[in-house]
Amino acid sequence: MGEVILQMKDIDKSFPGVHALDHVGFEVRRGEVHALMGENGAGKSTLMKVLTGIYKKDSGSIIYKGKEVEFHNTREAQDNGVVIVHQELNMVGDLSVAQNIFIGREPRKGLRIDDKKMIEDSKALFDRLRIDIDPTEKMSELTVGKQQMCEIAKAISHNAELIIFDEPSAALTEKEIEDLFSIIRDLKAQDLGIIYISHRMDEIKVITDRVTVMRDGGYVGTLITADCTKEDIINMMVGRVIYEKPKEKSLVPDDAPVVLKVEHLNAGKMVQDVSFELRKGEILGFSGLMGAGRTETARAIFGADPKQSGDIYVNGEKVEINSPEDAVKHGIGYLSEDRRRFGIVVGKSIVENSTMATLEEYMNGIFINKGKEKEAAERYINELGTKTPSSDQLVVNLSGGNQQKVVIAKWLVRNSDILIFDEPTRGIDVGAKNEIYKLMNRLAAEGKSIIMISSEMTEILRMSDRIVIMCEGRKTGEVKIEEATQELIMDKATRQMS
Amino acid sequence: MEKFKQNPLVKKLGFNRIVLCGVLILMYIFFSILVPAVTGSQFAGMSHIMGALNYAYFLGFLSLGVTFVIATGGIDFSIGPVMFCCGLVSGYCLMTYNMPLPVCLLISVLIGALFGLWNGYLVAYWSVPPFIVSMASMNMAKGIASVFTKTQSVSWPRSTDANGWFRNLIKMGGIPTGLICFLVAAVICAIILNNTRFGRYIICLGSNKEAVRLSGVDTRKWQMFAYLMCGLLVGIATIFFVGTYTTVQPGYGDQYNNEAIAGCVMGGTSMAGGLASIGGTVIGVFIISLLQEGILALKLTKDVQLIITGLIVIVAVYADVMARRRKN
Numbered sequence: 073m074g075e076v077i078l079q080m081k082d083i084d085k086s087f088p089g090v091h092a093l094d095h096v097g098f099e100v101r102r103g104e105v106h107a108l109m110g111e112n113g114a115g116k117s118t119l120m121k122v123l124t125g126i127y128k129k130d131s132g133s134i135i136y137k138g139k140e141v142e143f144h145n146t147r148e149a150q151d152n153g154v155v156i157v158h159q160e161l162n163m164v165g166d167l168s169v170a171q172n173i174f175i176g177r178e179p180r181k182g183l184r185i186d187d188k189k190m191i192e193d194s195k196a197l198f199d200r201l202r203i204d205i206d207p208t209e210k211m212s213e214l215t216v217g218k219q220q221m222c223e224i225a226k227a228i229s230h231n232a233e234l235i236i237f238d239e240p241s242a243a244l245t246e247k248e249i250e251d252l253f254s255i256i257r258d259l260k261a262q263d264l265g266i267i268y269i270s271h272r273m274d275e276i277k278v279i280t281d282r283v284t285v286m287r288d289g290g291y292v293g294t295l296i297t298a299d300c301t302k303e304d305i306i307n308m309m310v311g312r313v314i315y316e317k318p319k320e321k322s323l324v325p326d327d328a329p330v331v332l333k334v335e336h337l338n339a340g341k342m343v344q345d346v347s348f349e350l351r352k353g354e355i356l357g358f359s360g361l362m363g364a365g366r367t368e369t370a371r372a373i374f375g376a377d378p379k380q381s382g383d384i385y386v387n388g389e390k391v392e393i394n395s396p397e398d399a400v401k402h403g404i405g406y407l408s409e410d411r412r413r414f415g416i417v418v419g420k421s422i423v424e425n426s427t428m429a430t431l432e433e434y435m436n437g438i439f440i441n442k443g444k445e446k447e448a449a450e451r452y453i454n455e456l457g458t459k460t461p462s463s464d465q466l467v468v469n470l471s472g473g474n475q476q477k478v479v480i481a482k483w484l485v486r487n488s489d490i491l492i493f494d495e496p497t498r499g500i501d502v503g504a505k506n507e508i509y510k511l512m513n514r515l516a517a518e519g520k521s522i523i524m525i526s527s528e529m530t531e532i533l534r535m536s537d538r539i540v541i542m543c544e545g546r547k548t549g550e551v552k553i554e555e556a557t558q559e560l561i562m563d564k565a566t567r568q569m570s
Numbered sequence: 571m572e573k574f575k576q577n578p579l580v581k582k583l584g585f586n587r588i589v590l591c592g593v594l595i596l597m598y599i600f601f602s603i604l605v606p607a608v609t610g611s612q613f614a615g616m617s618h619i620m621g622a623l624n625y626a627y628f629l630g631f632l633s634l635g636v637t638f639v640i641a642t643g644g645i646d647f648s649i650g651p652v653m654f655c656c657g658l659v660s661g662y663c664l665m666t667y668n669m670p671l672p673v674c675l676l677i678s679v680l681i682g683a684l685f686g687l688w689n690g691y692l693v694a695y696w697s698v699p700p701f702i703v704s705m706a707s708m709n710m711a712k713g714i715a716s717v718f719t720k721t722q723s724v725s726w727p728r729s730t731d732a733n734g735w736f737r738n739l740i741k742m743g744g745i746p747t748g749l750i751c752f753l754v755a756a757v758i759c760a761i762i763l764n765n766t767r768f769g770r771y772i773i774c775l776g777s778n779k780e781a782v783r784l785s786g787v788d789t790r791k792w793q794m795f796a797y798l799m800c801g802l803l804v805g806i807a808t809i810f811f812v813g814t815y816t817t818v819q820p821g822y823g824d825q826y827n828n829e830a831i832a833g834c835v836m837g838g839t840s841m842a843g844g845l846a847s848i849g850g851t852v853i854g855v856f857i858i859s860l861l862q863e864g865i866l867a868l869k870l871t872k873d874v875q876l877i878i879t880g881l882i883v884i885v886a887v888y889a890d891v892m893a894r895r896r897k898n
Binding site: 395 | 761765766767770771773774777778780781782783784785786787788844845
């Protein structure tokens with residue numbers, strides 16, 4: 073390892089209601105691969121966004137190549153040699169490889185683009201990386217792995233000195249990962265600094281020199297990879313003080329009937345052969361890291377996205393669910409992780425949103441019975457403790473927690489027995505969070521069955537009666553709450569399935 | 571100003587609509603002063619009001635129709651030419667094939683509805699952008715009409731002719747029955763939009779289609795119905811058009827698209843969808859109609875009106891965009 077190329081000191085960043093980075097420190101040396109790890113929401117991405125100028129830091133300093141810098145956008149960071157290789161590829165499929173690499177800075181010959189030079193330069197880049205790609209090929213013809221290589225080539229063509237890989241292996245096959253690693257080793261030998269963000273513990277052990285762990289927006293520690301075990305890292309990732317006591321034992325009686333049974337569900341790449349059962353009055357936690365396929369599973373069950381195969385049984389009877397309409401008919405309600413996009417119509421009133429799934433029951437002939445509708449909405453405003461001046465209030469004017477209550481009301485008005493809560497407390501402040509928890513417990517006690525998808529370990533442990541763990545589109549484990557520990561869950565959630 | 575906006579009566583009527591009424595009155599005063607000054611003839615008086623109203627009837631039905639589509643966040647640029655297609659095909663049936671008048675009027679409504687259904691099906695089920703669908707339909711409507719009539723224009727019967735009784739829908743004796751028909755239709759549309767499932771769903775899906783779909787609503791069906799509703803009203807608009815202007819020429823009708831859409835967006839219906847006001851549309855239509863009457867009275871050509879309606883559309887949509895931005 074060489075000299076320090078990047079040093080971030082005391083970086084602090086707040087968003088309304090969230091302290092995203094709490095005086096974080098981080099350094100990278102030349103010729104090192106430095107892993108940045110942490111649970112979802114630990115602040116890794118935010119830190120990288122502060123570095124590359126997408127976010128402005130509140131305080132702290134960034135010292136890059138010995139000088140204090142502050143980039144104002146990714147372009148400026150790029151020009152200075154700090155480049156990020158994204159998880160999602162930013163490529164134009166219909167352009168050639170060379171055109172993609174030089175997009176926005178094409179070499180010119182007079183007014184025309186100098187295609188020849190562009191192709192030659194691309195070739196030189198690929199030679200340097202020792203990869204075999206034809207620069208004239210169309211980007212969309214390449215495999216995802218090769219596209220990723222192009223993204224890296226593009227990064228290097230900016231004379232990069234510090235490259236950030238944001239979960240680069242998420243979409244790659246085993247063989248492609250090998251290739252990626254050999255490129256990374258080459259770059260390392262060329263004295264570049266490399267930041268490697270990944271959830272895959274095994275890769276971290278193979279490719280990185282040091283690991284920095286973040287948790288809840290704070291810096292936890294830095295270890296030399298060779299000297300630590302996977303368990304050490306997991307402990308650092310989850311070792312927070314748990315404020316809320318986890319549930320000690322399941323509240324579901326042993327003989328509670330199965331209300332929902334999913335067998336061998338397949339839907340695209342993100343849902344592969346998922347099977348599980350949900351029982352009456354149960355809160356079934358779905359744990360896993362970002363991109364584990366939990367939301368996709370929920371959407372496939374609900375009929376929001378098409379599925380390829382698999383059987384769904386509601387109360388023991390096999391049902392066909394091809395659209396949300398079908399799912400709603402069978403008493404399933406889905407509360408999306410993205411309320412504003414999928415949960416509510418923000419420009420409409422609480423009343424209108426509350427009866428959205430049940431409007432046919434509030435009709436007087438062909439006319440909407442607005443009085444009855446309002447009554448229902450107001451009943452649930454009281455019951456759920458939604459804070460609003462009136463039921464005619466537009467949902468856009470409510471806080472996140474209260475918007476969530478409106479979505480819950482929508483499914484309670486419908487009298488749905490199976491509720492899928494996808495990240496029910498995302499973007500909700502602590503007080504409102506507790507209310508949502510209480511509400512979910514009450515619903516379960518009343519005999520509703522709940523699937524709760526959550527990326528927050530404490531939430532999973534506090535609420536669930538049983539926990540299903542997913543990783544990369546597959547179910548990798550199922551544990552009873554009595555046996556669940558953070559370490560066990562994290563282990564299953566990071567288990568690579570291949 | 572704020573206090574005025576918060577007044578319960580103002581809130582009920584809608585601040586925008588009050589402003590629009592003000593604009594309408596000011597426009598009338600403006601023309602009443604300008605027209606005599608420029609041309610030496612009178613503008614104030616019944617004759618020009620009736621002229622403007624005649625224009626308002628058919629345009630009003632078009633505007634009501636397109637309000638439903640715009641509420642879903644869509645657009646329909648085929649309404650004018652479809653109206654002409656209806657008028658030409660049914661008129662040809664009447665004059666050349668001597669089919670009974672009620673049947674011909676029904677054919678007119680049916681053709682409008684079919685175009686609406688076609689547009690709606692393509693938009694809702696095939697996800698073809700409404701802009702493209704309606705542009706294509708516009709040309710198809712012109713083509714179909716020309717093929718059917720062999721590029722002849724069609725003249726509908728005059729009020730004194732045998733089949734002229736349908737003109738009583740527009741004017742009976744001295745009574746502007748057309749105005750009554752239009753206002754009754756507007757009230758029905760307002761009730762449909764505000765008090766039925768159809769209205770509720772199309773406005774909500776105009777605002778956030780995915781949220782409505784995930785509530786278990788068959789959004790595609792309702793979206794298609796919005797275009798069907800529009801087509802029906804275009805078919806009805808035809809009756810008021812031929813009842814007023816008698817002759818329909820193939821290959822025209824485009825200009826009424828802009829005017830109908832202008833009337834609608836001026837009235838407070840948002841091009842982005844999710845917000846619609848039938849009352850606003852009605853006032854918007856009166857403004858456009860008065861504008862065209864005033865411009866004719868000033869002895870300016872129709873082209874001037876095209877320029878002004880074009881500007882109105884832009885200003886109205888810009889105002890809506892700004893209002894949204896301020897809200898966010």
